[in-house]
Amino acid sequence: MAEAKFHSIYKELVKRIKEKEYTTMLPTESRLTEEFKTSRNTVRRAISMLNDNGFTYSIKGRGVVILESFEEDRWSFDAKKFDGIETIKGDNAVSTRTLVTDFQKVILTEEESQRMPFSAGEFLYKVERVRILNDKKMILDLSYFKADQVPALSQEIVEESVYDYFKKNQMKIVAAKRRFLVVGATQNDAEKLELGTYNCVGVLENLVFNDLGRLFEYTESRFVPGSFDLSYFVQNDGDQ
Structure with a gap:
């Protein structure tokens, strides 16, 4: 395009x-x-x-x-309109690659439902992707898509852009709820990311809704600390 x-x-x-x-x-x-x-x-x-x-x-x-700016050795992105790796690519001079480390269709267990906004027994596509920025493994995306709310996914599709695929299938995405937190690094984080001496990760949780108001995606983007900042720009539109 x-x-x-x-x-x-x-x-x-x-x-x-x-x-x-x-x-x-x-x-x-x-x-x-x-x-x-x-x-x-x-x-x-x-x-x-x-x-x-x-x-x-x-x-x-x-x-x-x-506006005056200062230089930092970080990749910056707007938390308000964050759309994963495409946002980082668009906002920064950075080479990117995606490595799909897990893709499967699963039935959500009771235990898993306690930490996700989905109910036990629902069919989900589970997608785990490592985002490689300038040849370093910097982001681990853990995504769950409701199988009855999205077009059928495959390994080939998730290796490319899932959202481009949704748009080609006329799926309308209208809203998202996000929160940012810092948590202790898991064994999976340590194995998949280049954490160095860090024992924690930044996490951007993303709940995404279609035009019927249905939640169809839950994603945790898990970041290596010290390499990113999330920005939110505010302007004063009134008279001083």
Whole structure:
């Protein structure tokens, strides 16, 4: 699928901001429209993404101000719109690979149901994937999909993008509930991730709902500490 024009402009502007080509203000909409040979609305969509992700702030009558930033050796992503590895790839210059370490259709046991938002006896697809960033095993995704709420999954599908597959099958995903916590590392974490001296992991729990309001996915994304930050950008839209 071809990349949307506004998104390619957004990525180019992010690159220029990070490389200090722009330090205080973005060029005017007119200049950007002329440079990228596109419509003013397309440029505005790119600038809106910059604002949403904390790179800039639009001030009426002045233009688009570039917000000060600092460099950290971490991969950053927006917790508000986190969609797994694709979000990290989109927000950072990083090479990624996915290793599927477990895929099976299971019946949820009574014991497992105590720590998941599903009922004992339900049929689920269990998917375990190790996310490799810059050749390091940094994220362990433990996902459970309700078999009666999603199109049939296979090993080949989960090795690619599950969400792209859902979209191709006209499945509508409308909402998610998330929480972040830190827990002690399990034996499985130690075996699958490059934890080094860490004895804990960061966990982003993700409960995802379809357009009928049905919960169809529960995922734990388990992160190596010290290598990620979750951001949430807030703007003051009122007058000071």
